[in-house]
Amino acid sequence: ASMDPNPEPASSGDENNNDVLEYRSFARIGFLGNPSDVYFGRTISFTIGNFWASAKLEPSDHLLIKPHPFHDLVRFDSLDNLVCRLKNEGYYGGVRLLMAICKVFRSYCKDNDIRLHDRNFTLSYDTNIPRQTGLSGSSAIVSAALSCLLDYYNVRHLIRIEVRPNLILNAEKELGIVAGLQDRVAQVYALLIFKWHVHSTVRRKWLDGDEFIISSMAEIAKLAEEGRTALLNKDYTKLKELMNRNFDLRRIMFGDECLGAMNIEMVEVARKIGAAAKFTGSGGAVVAFCPDGPSQVKLLEEECKKAGFIVEPVKLVPTRLNNSDLKTLSNP
Amino acid sequence: MDQDPKSTATAAIEHRSFARIGFLGNPSDVYFGRTISFTIGNFWASVKLEPSEHVIIKPHPFHDLVQFNSLDHLLNRLENEGYYGGVRLLMAICKVFRNHCKDNGIQLHQRNFTLSYDTNIPRQTGLSGSSAIVSAALSCLLDFYNVRHLIKLQVRPNLVLNAEKELGIVAGLQDRVAQVYGGLVHMDFSKEHMDKLGHGIYTPMDITLLPPLHLIYAENPSDSGKVHSRVRQRWLDGDEMIITSMEEVGKLAEEGRTALLEKDHSKLVQLMNRNFDLRRKMFGDECLGAMNVEMVEVARRVGAASKFTGSGGAVVVFCPEGPSQVKSLEEECKKLGFILEPVKIAPSCLNDSDIQSLG
Numbered sequence: 010a011s012m013d014p015n016p017e018p019a020s021s022g023d024e025n026n027n028d029v030l031e032y033r034s035f036a037r038i039g040f041l042g043n044p045s046d047v048y049f050g051r052t053i054s055f056t057i058g059n060f061w062a063s064a065k066l067e068p069s070d071h072l073l074i075k076p077h078p079f080h081d082l083v084r085f086d087s088l089d090n091l092v093c094r095l096k097n098e099g100y101y102g103g104v105r106l107l108m109a110i111c112k113v114f115r116s117y118c119k120d121n122d123i124r125l126h127d128r129n130f131t132l133s134y135d136t137n138i139p140r141q142t143g144l145s146g147s148s149a150i151v152s153a154a155l156s157c158l159l160d161y162y163n164v165r166h167l168i169r170i171e172v173r174p175n176l177i178l179n180a181e182k183e184l185g186i187v188a189g190l191q192d193r194v195a196q197v198y199a200l201l202i203f204k205w206h207v208h209s210t211v212r213r214k215w216l217d218g219d220e221f222i223i224s225s226m227a228e229i230a231k232l233a234e235e236g237r238t239a240l241l242n243k244d245y246t247k248l249k250e251l252m253n254r255n256f257d258l259r260r261i262m263f264g265d266e267c268l269g270a271m272n273i274e275m276v277e278v279a280r281k282i283g284a285a286a287k288f289t290g291s292g293g294a295v296v297a298f299c300p301d302g303p304s305q306v307k308l309l310e311e312e313c314k315k316a317g318f319i320v321e322p323v324k325l326v327p328t329r330l331n332n333s334d335l336k337t338l339s340n341p
Numbered sequence: 342m343d344q345d346p347k348s349t350a351t352a353a354i355e356h357r358s359f360a361r362i363g364f365l366g367n368p369s370d371v372y373f374g375r376t377i378s379f380t381i382g383n384f385w386a387s388v389k390l391e392p393s394e395h396v397i398i399k400p401h402p403f404h405d406l407v408q409f410n411s412l413d414h415l416l417n418r419l420e421n422e423g424y425y426g427g428v429r430l431l432m433a434i435c436k437v438f439r440n441h442c443k444d445n446g447i448q449l450h451q452r453n454f455t456l457s458y459d460t461n462i463p464r465q466t467g468l469s470g471s472s473a474i475v476s477a478a479l480s481c482l483l484d485f486y487n488v489r490h491l492i493k494l495q496v497r498p499n500l501v502l503n504a505e506k507e508l509g510i511v512a513g514l515q516d517r518v519a520q521v522y523g524g525l526v527h528m529d530f531s532k533e534h535m536d537k538l539g540h541g542i543y544t545p546m547d548i549t550l551l552p553p554l555h556l557i558y559a560e561n562p563s564d565s566g567k568v569h570s571r572v573r574q575r576w577l578d579g580d581e582m583i584i585t586s587m588e589e590v591g592k593l594a595e596e597g598r599t600a601l602l603e604k605d606h607s608k609l610v611q612l613m614n615r616n617f618d619l620r621r622k623m624f625g626d627e628c629l630g631a632m633n634v635e636m637v638e639v640a641r642r643v644g645a646a647s648k649f650t651g652s653g654g655a656v657v658v659f660c661p662e663g664p665s666q667v668k669s670l671e672e673e674c675k676k677l678g679f680i681l682e683p684v685k686i687a688p689s690c691l692n693d694s695d696i697q698s699l700g
Contacts, residue, residue: 071408071409071410072408072409072410072411072412072414072415073407073408073409074406074407074408074409074415075407076400076407082398082432083397083398083399083400083428084395084396084397084398085395085396085397085398086395086396086453087396087451087453088396088435088439088449088453089439090396091396091398091432091435091436091439092435092436092439092440095432095433095436096436100429100432100433100507100508101429104407105424105425108406108415108419108424109419109424111412111415111416112415112416112419115412115413115415115416116416125412127411127412129409129410129411129412183424184424
């Protein structure tokens with residue numbers, strides 16, 4: 010998944026408290042090539058300013074991982090509300106994500122002889138990334154927390170930026186969250202990037218050598234390749250073709266039952282009015298491109314309203330690689 | 342053990358559920374076999390339900406890992422205990438209970454509650470700590486909503502197991518039956534019963550039939566099998582050795598029932614040892630874990646009978662020769678850093694309403 014590789018320092022409410030570290034990590038959209046990242050393919054992803062997660066680190070006597078009053082499900086309006094939230098959100102909030110990155114970070118430092126001081130801290134988080142929408146909410150929390158740790162222990166210069174997505178992925182792997190690297194890479198780099206890198210029945214089939222799956226996945230990876238060229242050439246007709254092909258291939262491989270009727274409906278609502286559309290991740294949200302401009306966007310708005318979907322313009326977030334990070338980029 | 346639940350609207354409800362020992366026949370419960378298990382008074386989990394404005398699931402200050410002494414301490418606890426405390430167990434049983442009531446047309450009032458828990462059951466010791474929390478919570482819900490008489494006893498272990506399944510906890514029914522009934526219980530999980538009734542045939546037995554037993558466990562049960570077990574897959578694939586061995590394990594519970602009724606202690610020794618030996622043959626040492634196997638062998642070395650209490654982490658021992666043998670065992674355990682305790686049997690916790698539903 011794509012994560013913000015370089016979360017930005019969030020402005021803390023308490024300007025006087027220099028000890029408090031806070032980082033914000035944005036949601037991401039898999040633009041082209043996903044999910045081939047799990048299959049040694051290629052992807053182009055970018056982070057969006059619409060939604061983010063933030064993590065806050067404050068020095069404290071004990072090491073505390075603070076549950077979020079809402080996201081770490083402990084309080085409900087009723088028994089039915091509990092059942093409903095469990096069904097929609099699952100059992101787990103952000104606490105386990107914070108613990109996992111602490112563990113992975115600590116182990117990484119140990120394994121690489123990076124010394125850490127022994128001062129404790131309290132780690133807390135907040136997020137407005139809608140759950141289960143394929144917008145990479147989990148990895149956003151993890152990546153923001155990692156950024157806090159890098160600063161608190163003053164080891165940012167010792168842990169190369171290319172490595173950080175792996176740490177984030179490893180933290181999620183600890184918890185059995187199955188994903189590829191593309192979310193995390195985008196979040197770490199916070200720019201439109203092109204990256205090479207290393208579910209279900211499709212995964213099994215791929216591992217078993219299923220011809221169709223292997224070639225389809227390879228074709229998806231090629232879309233990212235062609236997408237890079239199309240972006241550089243501002244060839245928007247081509248982009249539309251590639252985006253649509255990306256989803257169509259996913260649909261053939263995974264099948265409608267796996268993808269989910271509502272998710273498919275979101276794609277079709279956009280296609281109906283001539284826009285390009287594909288999943289942002291593995292389902293839950295769709296990225297659309299309206300090549301015909303504002304009038305087409307208006308049509309899309311109307312169609313979405315009818316279907317009960319929310320449509321928002323994507324706000325792009327530029328790179329925030331600072332000097333220290335850029336230095337680590339150039340030293341492989 | 343079970344406090345009388347107070348039924349007034351403002352009073353708190355509290356239930357305790359004990360750790361359990363799989364005495365004979367485990368793990369055949371997962372394979373349509375038979376088992377005899379009992380609850381022990383040494384360790385328990387308790388759950389408290391109090392009326393409140395919202396539904397609140399209260400994390401435990403220690404067991405729901407949120408506070409640590411240091412980053413290394415966090416690392417250690419995660420490695421030894423995993424990420425999850427009791428909160429998810431409480432939420433899961435709320436969900437399963439609610440859905441069961443919906444599916445069976447059982448009406449519930451609209452009042453909310455706060456659930457909290459405590460436990461002293463050592464983690465990862467095969468003493469069934471998770472299901473103890475769940476089953477105690479279920480008991481609280483049954484009373485709070487006053488539906489105990491509408492959800493029969495035989496069905497409750499399934500609800501407990503389903504809650505754990507929600508969380509990906511893979512297990513059989515025998516622990517949960519023992520904890521719901523309390524005391525000593527014989528269980529028949531044969532396919533006919535499971536298919537027809539949806540549950541097994543459970544027969545409470547007199548706890549005084551049990552000879553004095555001991556428990557061995559380690560403070561840091563870090564060594565819990567490096568290799569994942571393939572036994573289930575092999576059973577499903579029709580592996581002859583697995584199928585016949587598992588059948589034999591189930592038969593041990595049958596013979597064990599007779600041996601208990603006849604107070605045939607030398608037979609019990611034989612059966613307990615055979616139970617573990619079959620497990621060892623099927624699963625292999627790498628899967629069982631060296632420390633766990635060592636706990637069994639330390640007892641065998643002094644001539645006692647021994648087997649796992651569950652799937653590893655603790656061992657139940659029977660010293661047929663009495664106190665002198667127990668003393669030898671104590672010394673051997675001390676050398677190896679194992680803890681040895683006499684088992685206190687916890688009696689049945691069925692109240693009148695439950696016994697009536699036994700039919």
